[in-house]
Amino acid sequence: MQLVDMLHRLRADAWVRRHPDADPQQIDAIRAEIRAGFYCEDHVWRGLILGQARAAILQAVVELSRESSAA
Incomplete structure (x- = not known):
């Protein structure tokens, strides 16, 4: 596009x-x-996006838990 x-x-x-x-x-x-x-209707593309979203969420949770334990 x-x-x-x-x-x-x-x-x-x-x-x-x-x-x-x-x-x-x-x-x-x-x-x-x-x-x-x-x-995009491509299942491979959708799987890649889902994997990236999961990784980003996990990184956010890890960082937030670090900040809360340091406070």
Whole structure:
């Protein structure tokens, strides 16, 4: 995805949030486009992201426990 495409999707997301009374089919189409641009359906990619999130959470917990035991 190119930067311009990402910006268009972010602008469309802002529009949907400001126009909740818009045509539901139009809102659904915009949301589908946003999801297609920012969410990958590849299971390997999703697993890698999950692993990175778990590592970041573990690092945060370790650091927080260090800070609380030092206080």
